[in-house]
Amino acid sequence: MKATDILEEEHRIIEKGIMYLDFSVEAIRNKKEVKKEEFSKVLDFFSTFADKCHHLKEEKVLFPLLELRGILKEGGPIGVMLFEHEEGRKLVREMKEALNSERKNTITNEQIAILASNYAEHLRSHIWKEENILFKLANEVLLEEDDEKIVSLFEEYEEKEVGYEKHKHYVEMINQLSAKIKVL
Ligand SMILES: [Fe+2]
Ligand SMILES: [Fe+2]
Incomplete structure (x- = not known):
């Protein structure tokens, strides 16, 4: 499995959280x-699963x-993605405060609906840019051994920072919540 495949699979899980945000925005606005x-x-899913x-x-x-491998950070696609991660963190912080x-x-607070709608839009566009621009570039420049190295570092990193059990917990939780929305 390629490194970008793993990240794209995680995007599909994050999109379930985005679905919940869309549902909440609608619901708050319709009282x-x-x-x-x-x-x-x-x-919590966004700060732990999507962020960490x-x-x-x-x-x-x-x-x-x-x-x-030569992809630019400053003034290039990596810099843009890093900036957007920070913007996303700020929106999650603001939602938590609200x-x-x-x-x-x-929830009756319209401010939460505004922030949730901005965050959902922000994440959708971020995921689109990664999958259609940066990951395509990545697959052109990464060598096969880079991919292997990244995949094993992903596993190591995730175990150290979050842990497999926690990862599994968040996936199950968001699956349940998004399935609930679908039947509403
Ligand atoms: Fe990203
Ligand atoms: Fe991503």
Whole structure:
């Protein structure tokens, strides 16, 4: 399996979280119930799975090797992706703050809907850029041995930073939540 295949598989999982955000934005705007506790779990999914498991794999393992193979960081696609990771972190922080100021068990705060909608859009566009620009470039410049090295570093890195069990927990949680939305 190629390094970019692993990351693209994770994108498909992150998209389930985006689906939950879309659902919440709709619901908040239509004054339907969005449970604070459930939304908070999804924010935790974004900070742990999307950020720690996924973005950090890109930042600590893939991007440095791409730089080594000549893809530009400053003023190039890697720099743009790094900047966007930071923007995403800021939006998640802002959502968490807004959620903390929500006094009821159900979300009524329109600010959360605005932030969630911005974050969903931000992630969709980020994933699109990676898959259609950066990962295509990566597959052109990476040697076969680079790929092998990246895949094994991904495993090492993930075990050290998050742990396999936690990774599995977040995948199961977001699968359950997104399946629930589908039947609503
Ligand atoms: Fe990324
Ligand atoms: Fe990504």
